[in-house]
Amino acid sequence: xxxxxxxxxxxxxxxxxxxxxxxxxxxxxxxxxxxxxxxxxxxxxxxxxxxxxxxxxxxxxxxxxxxxxxxxxxxxxxxxxxxxxxxxxxxxxxxxxxxxxxxxxxxxxxxxxxxxxxxxxxxxxxxxxxxxxxxxxxxxxxxxxxxxxxxxxxxxxxxxxxxxxxxxxxxxxxxxxxxxxxxxxxxxxxxxxxxxxxxxxxxxxxxxxxxxxxxxxxxxxxxxxxxxxxxxxxxxxxxxxxxxxxxxxxxxxxxxxxxxxxxxxxxxxxxxxxxxxxxxxxxxxxxxxxxxxxxxxxxxxxxxxxxx
Numbered sequence: 001x002x003x004x005x006x007x008x009x010x011x012x013x014x015x016x017x018x019x020x021x022x023x024x025x026x027x028x029x030x031x032x033x034x035x036x037x038x039x040x041x042x043x044x045x046x047x048x049x050x051x052x053x054x055x056x057x058x059x060x061x062x063x064x065x066x067x068x069x070x071x072x073x074x075x076x077x078x079x080x081x082x083x084x085x086x087x088x089x090x091x092x093x094x095x096x097x098x099x100x101x102x103x104x105x106x107x108x109x110x111x112x113x114x115x116x117x118x119x120x121x122x123x124x125x126x127x128x129x130x131x132x133x134x135x136x137x138x139x140x141x142x143x144x145x146x147x148x149x150x151x152x153x154x155x156x157x158x159x160x161x162x163x164x165x166x167x168x169x170x171x172x173x174x175x176x177x178x179x180x181x182x183x184x185x186x187x188x189x190x191x192x193x194x195x196x197x198x199x200x201x202x203x204x205x206x207x208x209x210x211x212x213x214x215x216x217x218x219x220x221x222x223x224x225x226x227x228x229x230x231x232x233x234x235x236x237x238x239x240x241x242x243x244x245x246x247x248x249x250x251x252x253x254x255x256x257x258x259x260x261x262x263x264x265x266x267x268x269x270x271x272x273x274x275x276x277x278x279x280x281x282x283x284x285x286x287x288x289x290x291x292x293x294x295x296x297x298x299x300x301x302x303x304x305x306x307x308x
Contacts, residue, residue, distance in 0.1 A: 003027070004282035011084055011278070021076035022050050025063050028289045034061065050076070068116055070293035078102060082113055083288070087280045092248040092264060115299045118260040120288040121267035129171055130194040132164040135201050136234035137180055140245065140258060156255045158241075158262065159188040162233035169233045171270045174241070174262040182206045186213060200231065241265055257299075 005011035015021050026034065034052065035042055041056035050063040064070050069079055081102055086093045099110035141155035157177050163170035173192035177184040185206040193199060195214035201207040202221040210217040220230040244265055245253055253261050267284075274280055 002279065002282050004276075004278040006276070006278045008084075008088075011080075011281075015077060015080050018075055018077055019046075021080055022046075022063050024285075025067075025069075025076070025289060026052075028286050029063070029067070036061070066292065068120055068288040068291045068294060079113075080285075083117065083285055084277075084281055086114070086117055087284060088277050091244065092268065094248060112296050112299060115257070115260050116294045117284070117288065118264045119294050120284055120291050121263045123287055124290075128192055128194045129161060129163045129173060130197050131170075132198040132200065133193055134160075134162045134164065134231045134234040135185075135189060135193075135199055135207070136160055136231050136238070137177075137185075138238035138241070140242070140253075141255070156258055158258075159185065159192075160234045160237050160241075161189065161192045162237050164233060169236065172237055172266055174237075174266050176259055176262065180204065180206050182209055186210065189213070189215070202231065237269070240269070 005014045036054040038059040039057040041054045043055040044052040052061045095111040104110050139155040159175045161173040175188040198216040200218045200220050203219050
């Protein structure tokens with residue numbers, strides 16, 4: 001059964017020292033117990049700076065190597081405080097706010113930490129949405145002169161997939177795409193929605209191939225022209241996303257880094273009804289422990305990946 005703090009006082013009692021944080025990481029990484037990769041021994045000495053030494057062959061095993069915390073020069077206690085802070089901010093945490101509350105030496109460090117934690121918010125192999133979903137696109141970016149609508153220059157196109165839960169929104173998926181072409185939209189839907197599901201869209205031609213991919217495609221509006229709101233779930237998510245980017249992040253999100261923010265918004269939205277901040281802390285930390293190291297240099301230019 002998952003062991004996690006229920007509130008702030010329990011958090012500070014449970015993670016009162018660096019050793020307590022290291023012990024917690026050991027339990028997350030090796031729930032069945034650590035086995036030496038060299039001699040298969042199961043008894044270890046604790047050394048300094050989070051290193052374990054096998055009693056049988058003297059092999060050293062780092063607690064943080066191969067995780068999000070690899071090669072960190074900061075205490076794990078500070079990382080745990082950062083995770084708790086991020087989880088408990090209803091509308092998300094800003095780099096400046098994290099720098100102030102944790103006493104970090106620079107804004108850059110806080111910015112890097114937040115982006116690394118956002119990478120951990122995407123669970124590898126997560127389930128695709130099923131049932132009935134609405135799919136639509138929205139543009140992210142400030143006002144620029146020129147063409148409006150699909151194909152507008154200087155803005156980033158984001159595909160929104162919203163699962164219907166009665167009249168409410170269930171889970172969502174967000175994906176940045178290069179264009180509203182059929183190939184791009186089909187790839188985004190395929191990675192987000194289980195075949196056999198009902199997919200509701202407007203009449204944009206980029207969705208015409210969804211039936212061939214095994215979906216039940218329902219065209220709600222015969223033309224892609226703006227009119228009556230017939231995709232209310234997807235449009236509501238679009239409005240909330242833009243409000244969040246403008247409110248929490250002051251609209252200062254660079255297109256190259258937008259994927260990280262889409263991951264965070266998805267993580268928060270899909271867990272908006274959770275009554276346990278401690279459980280969310282546990283899940284995010286567990287994903288961070290099983291995430292390969294995220295190098296700082298890979299954060300600066302954004303992420304290049306297919307829609308997910």
